Amino acid sequence: MKAIIVEQQENANGLKLTDLPAPVPAPGELLVKVHAAAINRTDIVTREGKSGYATNPILGVEIAGVVEKVEGESQYSPGDRVMGLVNGGGYAEYAVMPADRAIKVPSTYTFEQAVAVPEVFLTAYQTLYWIGRLQPGESVLIHAGASGVGTAAIQLAKKLSNAQVIVTAGSQEKLDFCRDLGADVLINYKQQSFEEEVLQATGGQGVDLILDFVGADYWDKNLASIKKEGRWVLIGILGGIQVEQVNLFALMSKCVQLTGTLLTPRSDEYKARLTADFMRDVFPHMEKGEIQPIVDTVFPLAQAMEAQQHMEANRNIGKIILKVVE
Amino acid sequence: MKAIIVEQQENANGLKLTDLPAPVPAPGELLVKVHAAAINRTDIVTREGKSGYATNPILGVEIAGVVEKVEGESQYSPGDRVMGLVNGGGYAEYAVMPADRAIKVPSTYTFEQAVAVPEVFLTAYQTLYWIGRLQPGESVLIHAGASGVGTAAIQLAKKLSNAQVIVTAGSQEKLDFCRDLGADVLINYKQQSFEEEVLQATGGQGVDLILDFVGADYWDKNLASIKKEGRWVLIGILGGIQVEQVNLFALMSKCVQLTGTLLTPRSDEYKARLTADFMRDVFPHMEKGEIQPIVDTVFPLAQAMEAQQHMEANRNIGKIILKVVE
Known part of the structure; x- marks a missing residue:
């Protein structure tokens, strides 16, 4: 089968289309004929040899396709359309997937739309609900609103919880996009002081929940934007990893709950339970x-390198997809 | 009635025994004839004029005594023995208490024992269960094990959850005391590297839960001591308020939940719900x-200043009590 591997580990900048044997499903796994794979930042980290946990020589953690073979018991049968996260091996014509991590593809979705769902929507769901415990009608501040997880979180927070959704983004185009997805309050962080806007939008109280993809740069402003007893979920460090001079008493006197999280390194069992809850609540x-899944651009499999460079240029709104079956 | 007020706000170092009218209970409150009041660090902060939230001129937030009058509906009647937290006014012969914050005094307890319960046991209960969600058989690291909240937390974690209790303290005397209360692993932080001892005691995994009274000084060591997906509750800053550098990615990759908390500034409604759960689970x-409540020393009401100085000297194990009725 055709598959994309890292060409030159040392320079860490080349990808190669090659021929490899199709994988063999272990008990509890599905063999999936991949129709589409998605690009994720973790793939770029793996390409650069920096991930530390990737063991599959074939890149890619997210696929949509058709079940070819089922090894052991499963709710799925050959011919079913599924999407989901895989432990590497996604940029290929065939991939194996733990059966309890497969999500049924909604009947109206194409494979290119379906593959735009798992990582960002599962992360948004995990962050808003499992960790953030968002309640109906609460307020949530979503940074990087036009990012993959941001666009998913806006939709979930509105449709599942009718939350007051406050977003930040760096351009009017991105803010317009967020508004079309349902965001209530739009803040251009380049032109406005977001903590002042948040306090104004929440009657001076601050938000119940913050989804923070930014980290260090926004530390003090997030602390000013959060309500007493609020929850703050740290899922990205686009604005730096290191915070200087953290005042612990501020966390205590506001009774803030801060949770760091990543989805990829979580256990198989965690991902399976998350997938089951997601199917129940979101499907x-x-x-x-x-x-709606948000697709930015679709590349053919052979152009995986161009697809990754498109992500590295940071101009996409929504997911970048590899089409495997033409 | 006799009551203790701050004599000299400017120098912030004098307390005065004076005569004041007894308080009048509002609807939903009890008038309590105070038999014993406890000294708390917040009283010293208030004496120094630094608390920012104390409005009652009479010091004291914790009492035990006999219900004298009930204003409105309550599960209590005149003559009942109650203990609990008050919004100031504790160092006095009479005090008012929200009825839904009163806790029945166990039949075998003296008033001096009873008054040693509310603040430390409610805080330990809130921290271990409401915030820390301690599960049966989990491991918990309790810093300052011989402190008021520490001694309460050791007992609750053993009796309610049969947890593996790991404590730190600075002397053999304090560690022996912790062992007698049920602590499983004793670490002298002056002689041992606590994070190494914690990892050894937990098979290299780290603890499920940390109760942190220390703050800044222990930041990196706590991060090294916590299990992946562990919970870390910050309830004190004995070791400093300011962390120089916080690595956010470490919080993310370990999926750590960090919650800052204080009990005193929480809402009346929060304290009432906490009290109800405490009555159900701990009473x-x-x-x-x-x-067992831990009493260090009992002073007469007139010696409130000496009692506070005894706390400031940091040599007590357990609570310092004012006896109001001889």
Whole structure:
């Protein structure tokens, strides 16, 4: 089968289309004929040899396709359309996937749309609900609103919880996009002081929940933007990894809960439980067309390197996809 | 009635025994004839004029005594023995208390023992269970094990959850005391590297939960001591308020939940719910004598200043009490 591997580990900048044997599913796994794979930042980290946890020589953690073979018991059968996260091996014509991590593809979705769902929507769901415990009608501040997880979180927070959704982004185009997805309050962080806007939008109280992809640069402003007893979920460090001079008493006197999280390194069992809850809570909204995956660009498999460079240029709104079956 | 007020706000070092009218209970409050009041660090902060939230001129947030009058509906009647937290006014012969914050005094307890319960046991209970969600058989690291909240937390973690309890303290005397209360692993932080001892005691995994009274000085060591997906509750800053450098990615890759908390500034409604859960989960163990309040020294009301100085000297194990009724 055709597959994309890292060509030159040392220079860490080349990808190669090659021929490899198709993988063999272990018990509890599905063999999936891949129709589309998605690009993720973790793939770039792996390409650069920096991930530390990738063992599959074939890149890619996210696929959509058709079940070819089922090894052991599963709710799926050959011919079923599935999407989901894989432990590497996604940029290829065939991949194996733990059966309990497969999500049914909504009937109205193409494979290119389906593959735009798992990573960002599972992360947004995990962050908003499992960790952030968002309640109906609460307020949530979503930084990087036009990012993959941002666009997913805006939709989930509106459709599942009718939350007051406050977003930040760096351009009017991105903010318009967020508004079209349902965001209530739009803040251009380049032109406005976001903590002042947040306090104004929440009657001086601050938000119940912050989804923070930025980290260090926003530390003090996030602390000023959060409500007493609020929850703050740290899922990205686009604005730096290191915070200088953290005042612990501020966390105590505001009774803030700060949770760091990543999805990729979580256990198989965690991902399976998350997938099951996601199917129950989110799939019905997708099937009804109330929630839309956001696709930026579709590249053919052979152009995986161009697809990754497109991500590295940071100009996409939504997911970058590899089309495997033409 | 006799009561203790701050004599000299400017120098912030004098307390005065004076005569004031007894307080009048508002609807939903109890008037309590105070038999004993406890000294708390917040009282010293208030004496120094630094608390920012104290409005009652009479010091003291913790009392035990007999219900004198009930204003409105309550589960209590005149003559009942109650203990609990008050919004100031504790160092006095009479005090008012929100009825839904009163806790029945276990039948075998004296008032001096009873008044040693509310603040430290409610804080330990809130920290271990409401925030830390301690599960049966999990491991918990309790810093300052011989402190008021530490001694309460050791007992609760053993009796309610049969947890593996790991404590730190600065002397053999304090560690022996912790062992007698049920602590499993004793670490002298002056002689041992606590994070190495914690990892050894937990098979290299780290603890499920940290109760952190220390703050800045222990930041990196706590991060090294916590299990992946562990919970870390920050309830004190004995070791400094300011962390020089926080690595956010370490919080993310370990998926750590860090919660800052204080009990005193929480809302009345929060304290009432906490009290109700505490009565359900902890009171039966107190009534059976399985959990013991720890009393260090009892002073007469007129010696409130000496009692506070005894706390400031940091040599007590357990609570410092003012006896109001001889």
